[in-house]
Amino acid sequence: MKYDDYLLRVLKHECPFCDIKNEYVVEKWKHFTVLLARAPYIKDHILIVPNRHLVRLSEITPKERWDLILVIEKWMRKMETIHSEVNLLLRDGVAKWKVGKSIDHLHFHIVPDIPIYSTNSWWNREIYTDYQLEKETTAFKAKFKLK
Numbered sequence: 001m002k003y004d005d006y007l008l009r010v011l012k013h014e015c016p017f018c019d020i021k022n023e024y025v026v027e028k029w030k031h032f033t034v035l036l037a038r039a040p041y042i043k044d045h046i047l048i049v050p051n052r053h054l055v056r057l058s059e060i061t062p063k064e065r066w067d068l069i070l071v072i073e074k075w076m077r078k079m080e081t082i083h084s085e086v087n088l089l090l091r092d093g094v095a096k097w098k099v100g101k102s103i104d105h106l107h108f109h110i111v112p113d114i115p116i117y118s119t120n121s122w123w124n125r126e127i128y129t130d131y132q133l134e135k136e137t138t139a140f141k142a143k144f145k146l147k
């Protein structure tokens with residue numbers, strides 16, 4: 001399935017970051033969840049998502065802010081142990097489909113090894129099926145020795 005078909009189907013009915021199945025969780029924090037991107041730009045592309053539905057970074061509480069800095073710092077360092085370079089991208093605000101933002105729920109991307117940019121093909125990238133995402137999440141956690 002292509003990413004834009006997935007978005008049209010899923011986003012009509014639900015926010016994909018408000019109900020993340022345990023099988024897809026890489027690491028759960030008090031205020032944030034780390035998971036693999038379902039439609040990755042590249043292998044090992046991960047997301048950091050607040051556990052409550054926030055649209056703007058400015059909505060986070062001081063406690064969430066502290067948690068966020070720690071989780072970003074931890075996962076940037078972890079990714080750098082197996083990738084030579086890593087980028088952090090913030091998706092903030094309502095998606096208006098101009099800048100590659102597609103989900104309103106605030107989230108961060110940690111993307112290794114490639115520059116971050118949008119092209120036309122960005123919308124045509126393949127997405128993981130539920131089964132593939134679960135399998136990839138298990139393999140990713142094993143790589144970082146997480147339970």
Ligand SMILES: [Zn+2]
Nearest residue numbers: 015018053105
């Ligand atoms: Zn949400």
